[in-house]
Amino acid sequence: MRRVDSYLVGTGFLLTGFLLTQVDVRRSLEATEARRQRVGELVQQLQLSDLALFTEARYTRHLSQADLHSAFQDHPLALDHFPSGSLALPPLRLERP
Amino acid sequence: MTSWWRRQRYLIDFTLASLWRHKGKNLGLLLVYSLMVFLLASVMLFTQSLRREAELLLQGAPEISLQRLVAGRHELMPAAYLDSVAGIRGVTAPMGRLWGYYYDPAVRANYTLMVPPEASLSRGEISIGAGIARARSLNPGDYLSLRSSQGQAMTWRVRDLLPAEAELVSLDLMLLAEEDFREFFGIAPGFYTDLVLRVRHPREVRTVAEKIGKRLPDTRPVLREEILRTYDALFSWREGILFLLLMGALLAFAILAWDRASGLSAAEKREIGILKAIGWETSDVIQMKFWEGAVISLTAFLLGYLFAYGHVFYGGALIFAPVLKGWAVLYPDFYPQPLVDALPLATLFFFTVFPYAAANIIPIWRVATMDPDRVMR
Numbered sequence: 001m002r003r004v005d006s007y008l009v010g011t012g013f014l015l016t017g018f019l020l021t022q023v024d025v026r027r028s029l030e031a032t033e034a035r036r037q038r039v040g041e042l043v044q045q046l047q048l049s050d051l052a053l054f055t056e057a058r059y060t061r062h063l064s065q066a067d068l069h070s071a072f073q074d075h076p077l078a079l080d081h082f083p084s085g086s087l088a089l090p091p092l093r094l095e096r097p
Numbered sequence: 098m099t100s101w102w103r104r105q106r107y108l109i110d111f112t113l114a115s116l117w118r119h120k121g122k123n124l125g126l127l128l129v130y131s132l133m134v135f136l137l138a139s140v141m142l143f144t145q146s147l148r149r150e151a152e153l154l155l156q157g158a159p160e161i162s163l164q165r166l167v168a169g170r171h172e173l174m175p176a177a178y179l180d181s182v183a184g185i186r187g188v189t190a191p192m193g194r195l196w197g198y199y200y201d202p203a204v205r206a207n208y209t210l211m212v213p214p215e216a217s218l219s220r221g222e223i224s225i226g227a228g229i230a231r232a233r234s235l236n237p238g239d240y241l242s243l244r245s246s247q248g249q250a251m252t253w254r255v256r257d258l259l260p261a262e263a264e265l266v267s268l269d270l271m272l273l274a275e276e277d278f279r280e281f282f283g284i285a286p287g288f289y290t291d292l293v294l295r296v297r298h299p300r301e302v303r304t305v306a307e308k309i310g311k312r313l314p315d316t317r318p319v320l321r322e323e324i325l326r327t328y329d330a331l332f333s334w335r336e337g338i339l340f341l342l343l344m345g346a347l348l349a350f351a352i353l354a355w356d357r358a359s360g361l362s363a364a365e366k367r368e369i370g371i372l373k374a375i376g377w378e379t380s381d382v383i384q385m386k387f388w389e390g391a392v393i394s395l396t397a398f399l400l401g402y403l404f405a406y407g408h409v410f411y412g413g414a415l416i417f418a419p420v421l422k423g424w425a426v427l428y429p430d431f432y433p434q435p436l437v438d439a440l441p442l443a444t445l446f447f448f449t450v451f452p453y454a455a456a457n458i459i460p461i462w463r464v465a466t467m468d469p470d471r472v473m474r
Contacts, residue, residue: 003117004110007392014399021406021437028410028435036153039263044157046213047194047293049324051151052228052268055207055427058198061269062209063331064324065164065291 105388108381112388115368126354127397133350134401134449135408136343141441142409143417144336146433151328154266155321159293160302162194162319163309173288178313182294185308187301193289195278199243199271204232206426210271210278218274223253227261228268228427246283253277264429339417354453366464373469382465383458390457394450402445410435 042048054060116123163182165172174193182191195212208229218224225235235241235255242252259267279286296302306318369382408414413432 002110003113004106007109007113011396011399014396014403017403018399021403021435024410025435025437032434035262038260039154039266040157042260042263043154043266045215046211046267046270046272047159047162048266049155049158049162049319051154051265051328052209052226052270052427052429053265055209055228055269058207061198061207064319064327065162 105384108385109388109392112385112392115385116389116392123393127393127400129350129353130393130397130449130453131400131404133347134398134445135405136346137340137449138402138405138445139409139414139416140336140339140343141445142405142437143414143433144332144339145438145441146409146436148329148332149436150265150434151332152325155324155328158321158324160295160299160321161293161306161309163292163294163313164317164319165291165313165315166317167315171291172315173284174291174316176287176289178316179289179292181312182292182309185305185312187297187305189295189297191292191294194291194293195275195284196290197278197282201233201243204426206232207269208271208427209269210273210281212275212278213272216275218256218272220274220276221253222256222274224257224259224270224272225255226259226267226270227264228429229271230255230258231430232426243281245281251277251281268429269427351452355456369461369464370469373465379462379465383462386457386461387454390454391450394453398446398450401449402442406435406437409433 049064050062052061059066163174163178165174165178176193179191179193182188192214194214197210199208199210200206201208206229213224223241225241229235233241235258237255237257239255240252241255242250245251253273259270259272273281278284296305302320302322306320309316309318372382372385373379408416410433418428
């Protein structure tokens with residue numbers, strides 16, 4: 001087999017893998033639709049407002065419900081020291097004039 | 098067409114032979130290139146998937162939640178506010194929510210205690226999220242004791258666990274009866290943590306929020322669209338931070354790739370001179386170099402992307418997990434759902450494949466148009 005043929009076969013495999021990921025996305029969207037609906041119903045039933053992504057600090061647990069100066073909420077010089085504080089965005093309303 | 102393709106095949110074959118002559122250098126470059134694409138694609142796939150998940154799950158969040166603020170801090174909401182809100186036209190189903198945080202020193206984790214809107218739990222019973230069950234090794238029928246605000250231990254029997262598939266929203270939840278909640282936190286009857294309400298017509302949400310602001314000036318309404326925007330912004334922000342962290346590596350790679358692609362060595366110049374002397378045309382040399390760039394960058398893109406896909410959707414995004422967990426004891430044990438949007442993928446392709454291919458061609462074009470005799474000297 002010539003080099004070019006081996007290369008084309010290898011690239012063909014990689015491209016097939018690429019296309020398979022697209023098929024996988026379709027398949028998974030259909031397969032998880034029911035699960036997503038059930039979780040959505042739980043959200044509605046319990047009136048939940050946030051994802052449980054960061055449970056370490058109260059102002060990152062419920063990002064949409066955190067108060068206005070949460071980074072300084074314990075005392076005026078209490079700088080944010082939780083790692084998730086650097087990953088979560090400051091409340092959007094603080095950016096408004 | 099056939100003759101064109103045959104010609105390209107010969108060119109690719111020649112290019113591969115030329116790359117193979119410096120295999121150590123080129124395989125190293127391919128590895129670093131693939132790693133770069135892998136990191137960028139992982140960040141992109143991970144945040145995209147989380148963003149979509151948040152968008153879909155939080156569609157059911159309350160349309161408006163209303164908090165009372167005193168001196169900039171959350172304050173309990175008197176039940177009288179409910180009547181005041183109920184009187185506003187367009188408002189349906191206003192109700193008070195009871196929820197709060199509890200730090201459990203035994204496992205150093207924060208729980209969210211909440212009273213479910215429908216009184217489904219009797220006193221002494223709780224439903225808990227999968228995270229609490231894992232942290233305290235609890236199963237239905239087991240008992241959980243926590244110290245109340247008055248310092249007394251209160252004990253509950255675990256009635257059931259919240260579904261594990263809902264971990265992303267219910268991981269740290271502990272649902273309990275209203276009387277238990279009030280006793281545990283010492284909250285008098287007639288007070289709630291906050292209020293939630295629905296609005297009859299979605300277009301009226303902002304107007305209702307404005308009316309509430311006028312009627313109850315010490316409150317702050319949080320709209321569902323704001324919640325959704327918060328999460329959208331959160332993931333964009335995090336994606337930005339991760340990209341920023343990767344920027345140093347990205348620049349180092351750009352310098353390496355540019356140097357590799359644009360700085361022609363004397364040997365390469367001589368090779369081009371010889372090719373031209375034996376009858377290759379300038380366009381042939383440029384096409385050959387185009388294939389050289391394309392072979393490396395396309396292979397690196399496909400390899401990097403495929404590994405990133407496996408890492409994020411089937412490997413639990415191992416690289417990002419420690420960053421996201423922070424100091425949290427409870428962390429959702431979930432696998433992001435496979436999701437790939439065409440536009441970011443095309444952007445990634447464009448920014449990783451094209452610059453390298455272009456950096457390869459430009460210097461070659463300069464050399465290839467020169468006289469072979471001059472190049473070889």
